[in-house]
Amino acid sequence: MIEAVQPGGDVSRPGLPELTLYQDIIGGSHVTGDLGGGRFRTGSEKGGVLVAAPNFANTVIIDREHHIRALSFPVDQWQEVIDEASDGRFSLECPQLHIGQFRQTTIQSALRNLWALSDEEGAPSRLLARAAGCEILAELCRLTGGTFAPTRGGLAPWAERRCLELMHARLSEDLSLDELAAEARLSPFHFARMFKHSLGVPPRVYLTRLRVQKACELLEKTNLSVTEIALEVGYSSNQVLARVFLKSLHMNPTDYRRAVRDPTRSFVES
Template sequence: MPANVSLSQWFRQGEQASYVRATKSPGQIVGMLEVARPAGDTPLPPLSDLILFQDQLGGSRVSGNSGGGHFNVISEQGAFFLGAPNFAHSIHVERNHLLRSLAFPLSNWQTVLDEASEGQLSVERLSLYKGFFHSPTIRSAFKNLWVLADEEGAPSRLLVRAAGCEILAEICRLSGAPFAPVNGGLAPWAQRRCVEMMRVRLSEDISLDELAAEAKLSPFHFARMFKQSVGVPPRVYLTQLRMEKACELLRLTELSMNEIALEVGYSSGQVLARTFIKYQRRSPSEYRRLVRV
């Protein structure tokens, strides 16, 4: 197998493709798959990704080695398994199973892992490779990513990068890395510049890396400090700004739903409507009628 093959690439090859039920891979930041596989051996060749699997069914005996030595467990619904990069996994599952996976290409995420563990853990030394584990933090972040992929088609680069930072930080914490709380938020000048950047570029798929560079911070530290300063993660704040602008355009213009969607960074009126209903508890059309009475 060629070097640097990702999980998504491997599953698109040969008989593996028939097991894939959903693919949600925004660019090359992460890869997300849903895979339904029969009972039996489910080996994985050495891949270039750090892979997080979530068991959607539970109740099956799972045994093998995913990078941390042999394990033999009864999985639980919603439990996570972590697979080491560049390691030939040998896994046996006794029942048909349904998995969702989140794959992190190390080329994009090594710096985040180093910062989250303060340089004290290598990817080979993570303790979560042996059996399953639970994490409410990871479950929430992964669920949000998946839901937003359903709603928006491809989650924004900002969301994906921020969620990835949160998940990898929790993986490092659970593996025993020192994890200090955030000491203070953004400097006032950095907060002002980043918020203004979001406002000016509402229609664009702005990235966490771009915002972090504006604040002269790494993406990992920026995401944590922004939340400390503003009270919500950058992606949530950007969505709030987009909803404010959408309300303004619905109130003051005759633009169509598709035109408003493009103005505020969504691919279609349908995507705008799903997000608008979640935040405003009414559709854009209903909102427009109410504010124009």
């Protein structure tokens, strides 16, 4: 994940073994080049996305200063996931993806949420990054006419139980989607869809809920500092925990502790 403001001009790059999405945050520029699907010229719209093919030395010229977000998918880490999800019918090097800018609301929403959550929680967790990648690549597959097998149900009871036990046991760790999927004996892509079917929310959202619940318990029953509690539930600092608390409970951890220990005492939210 990279975000940058760049001057206009030649922004070509050598061939790299990764698929890269470029989202224009401002719009209003003109782009010419070849990203792996043939020569194109297009006006760039705010929120629009360009996709650069892996292993292709692209040529891109942008006529003015631009603000972009870039997200890369290393081929060696993702092609196996996509092959399993699509029965081998989708390639990260599909030329249809690389012939100009497109606007796809699901991808735009996934990128927006990924950056927002990264701002809230610091560097994106492996669980967040992998789940967002599965969602984005699934939509790219659909754009090329590919399909995935529909979800026929949720997790088996034993798989759901084991995954939740793993989440509770490793609450302070950067648990990955791949580790949870392995516990359920599923591919990461299918696991993410089946988990949401069973629990009603994606794995990352469920893990955040568990962390907030545990933090509340520690604030109520211990004298650990907010920083110690943040580390105990998997966040890098008290500032990160405060942002998560504010979003979930509309108050900061210190005010929560005061409220539950002395409900008659008034407090002002920070």
